[in-house]
Amino acid sequence: MVATRNNRDQPWLMRTYSGHSSARASNALYRTNLAKGQTGLSVAFDLPTQTGYDADSPLARGEVGKVGVPISHIEDMSQLFDQIPLDRMNTSMTINATAAWLLALYIGLAQRRGIDPKTLSGTTQNDIIKEYLSRGTYIYPPAPSMRLIADTINYTVKHVPKWNPTNICSYHLQEAGATPVQELAYALCTGMAVLDRVRASGEIRAEEFPQVVERISFFVNAGMRFVEECCKLRAFGEMWDALTLSRYGVEDPKLRRFRYGVQVNSLGLTEAQPENNVQRIVLEMLAVVLSKRARARAIQLPAWNEAMGLPRPWDQQWALRMQQVMAFETDLLEYEDILDGSPVIAAKVKELVDGARREIDNVEAQGGIIAAIESGYIKRELVSSHMNRLRAIEAGEMKIIGVNCFQETAESPLTGGSDGAIMKTDPAAERDQIERLQAHRRARNEADVRAALQALGDAARSTENIMPSSIRCALAGVTTGEWGDTLRNAFGEFRPPTGIDIAIDRRELLGKKDQVSDLRERVASTGSELGRPLKLLVGKPGLDGHSNGAEQVAVKARDVGFEVVYDGIRLTPQQIAQAAQEEGVHLVGLSILSGSHMELVASVLEELRARDLADLPVIAGGIIPPADAAKLVEMGVRAVYTPKDFNLNTIMADIVDVIRAGNGLTRLGLLH
Amino acid sequence: MTYSKLPDPERLAAGILRRERAAVASGLNLLDNKLPAARQCAIRLLACLSGERWLNEGHLVGVTGPPGAGKSSLVSALIREWRRAERTVGVLAVDPSSRPELGGGALLGDRIRIKTQSHDEGLFIRSLATRNQLGGVATEVWPMSWLMLACFDIVVIETVGVGQTEIDIAEISDTVCYVAQPGSGDTIQYLKSGIIEIPDIFAVNKSDLGAPARKTAAEISRSASRPDRREDWDYPVCLVSAATAAGMRPFHDHFARHREFLRDAGLLAPLRARHQCAWVVRLLQEEFGTFGLQLAGGRSAIEQRLSETRSGQFEEYERMREHILSRLLSVNQPTV
16 A cells, blocks of 8 residues: 555545434534535525525525525524534535525624634635526625625625635536526626725725725536636636736735635436446536636535435535545545646637636626626526536436436336435424514513614615614514614515526427427427417526526426516515416416425315315426425326436426327327 | 317406406407407307496506617506506507517516516506507407506507508507617607607606707707697607606606597597597408498498497397308308
8 A cells, every 4th residue: 555645635624414303403413414524514594594585484485494504693503503613613604695694693692602704714605696597595786795795705805804705606507508608797797896895995095995896706617528627717816817917916925825615517417227326426517626727715515315305414524425425535635736837728728718718798788797697698598508518418418327328227226215325304494483582582682683673674774784773672682673674664575587488499499300399299289279378487486596497497497488477586475475466377387496396286186175276287396205206296286307207308298298188189299 | 178268258348347456467368369269259259248337437558669779667667656646557558479480489478577666456467469450550459458548548559660560550559659768870760750740748768868858859849839730739759768767757648638638529439439440441342342341231231330439349240140140151051
């Protein structure tokens, strides 16, 4: 055996994105993960916390503790970090619209424990701009959202200097379909928009501005094309270095470093033969560790079974071990950059840089990233890229093992267990959280709460930094919903363009031509038989903002001749049922990725029955485990689609047949 | 089977007049249904809804303008004002269909744009695609808007304006509002086209843009006030901003003022009777062609008979239809 060199590089921070059910359950999970060698924490919050609602809000129904931990007030935060030393922990929080609030709770907790905030280190994701394009946990319009980002930066640079106040995300752009060039361009445009806004706030002296630039970090994605992904990260480094020098005059090259964390791609993980996801995850990780100059500072890996449901502790442990094997068993950390000097790599990097520069110029010419989001330009570009990707998979041009080739498989012993190989959240978590919240409200000093909220509202309406009054709110026992509502009253709420209004002839999309013609014929003839054109409602109930699937279905349905009503995200079951009635649709399609499908679908069905629409066919799509799918069908759902149903043409043909069957017409069967 | 599911028109009409949402929705579905049995059922429904009330009550408002002018946000602001005044509102939002060779589908996104904060029993929105019919406004818009008029205080038809649309909208609405985009070539084209004679109210949106908005408003003002048009109506041109709510109140007031003007001048009932008559003739012609119209005595005789029975035009239509059918059947004896 060869002895390893002593002067190895320090490995990156190793985390696992986790949190569920309650602060107490998540705290236990964190402490177990740390004991297994994890070196940082990555907190997943539930959707009510991410969108500024209390657990007992009607909009939160079914969502509490589902995709992450519910944090309603400082006592929850205290329980989440029970026996975890805040001054020695590096905590990353995936939180955006309410980032200032969760940071205030963290700082407030540190103060209560007698810990100097200057010792706190970690990250708030706090990139609200990408929420308008993907992920969808925005609350406020762009201008106040930019102001919240700037306020947290201005505050932390002075008072919590080791904190990364914002993590500009290209990650979610890739999940929404972005090409590497689009990822580079839009993330860097966002970086510029944030820095410009901070500079315009005038809170930072010019000579301190390089420190602000240094605190800007990124959160990046890496997919299966790992050579190109590695080049993308080198391109990011080059472009950020050039941009921070030319645009912001940062002289010290250390302050111009492109610092980034990674979660590798979930888009490419499959529900079919899910064990293959393990090699996919490892190869994707390779892209972000291979090149020393472009190596990630922190990595969190998804679990192999993410496309099936919520991972169990054992699944998360497996993901952590992948990182540890890479860092501690291989010789990767013993070398300088192994790609420097490769002409192939240099040429690919240059190609990406040139493409990204052109797209950046294009966006800047439209008035910058915010204007291009408000006009719908960027969302349309992403939806269109995503459609191209799906078309390539359908046509077999992009190979995915086990999905569109090599589908035959022996039965997997991994997925055979009685738990369906996924974690179930505690069904009592929502009720417990609500009881805990209501007890908290009774125990706190109401006068303090009212005064703190008054000060928060005043700060929001002035140009005063939002952080001091938010920390005061945290210490007074204000709740997440109260903080969110106070700012809603001051800032208003926002709905961005859905991006699905892309012109058909702009894309070479359409997939297999004869299949599309066949589908159009089926849609048209079924419409004639029923007396009017087929009309479809695509609905996203609940707080989950992952709208990519719903958008793809809406665009495809329009392309094959449906009249499609799509109202965007975050609708209550009541709003969906009301829209179905007012619009007179032939079918309702629901898309749910947050794991709340049982509660939300049941509510929609109930609302439809209350409107005398019990016969209206309902289908559901999302990350829905087989056992749940069977229960949904029992409840009356006509069909359930999961990530393994990747062929949109097949889904469309099925939808036509569901409508036909529901109206007493014969099914037309599979497409030819 | 769908065919057996046709509702009973009398009962449906009673539900609609009580503003039951399920009845309104079901009635709109029926009016959209092209199956022959459904067509007859739909005419019966319209006949049941007919009456003097239909010629005198409520307000049919058409809002049109080029894409991107901000029609939906203005309509949304108008709706808020009407709802604040406790008027019930029905909306028909018309979006374009893709071309037939591209499948003819449509994305109907107006519900998002006409944003309502929460559940509202007094507001009903139905989206509709143009379905590539000549004229830009789907033929279904006319009967659907009249169904809504039977149960809502205000009915708003929102369409993308592409020339012919304005003419169609004027054949349906009591009041036509054109929303202009400041500084856009569309408005200039519009002024040149002569269609400017149709709208009763003009709005120049995005007044927060300043000079370009004022310039567009001035251009419209110069062309809009033509001496040969309906006397005593002033064709107001409003600078508004849906974003900042500037100018909304006076803009909103013009709608009620125009409706009062029509009523006081004795124009409202004849206008609606004329619109209804044009629709009935169109129905007959669609079903029986010019030959069928001849069998019923020719177009002008039909119009004459309809105008004599202003509030019962659909019953008259049913009589004429029977008449034409019997004449046709006597000409072409069916082979058994």
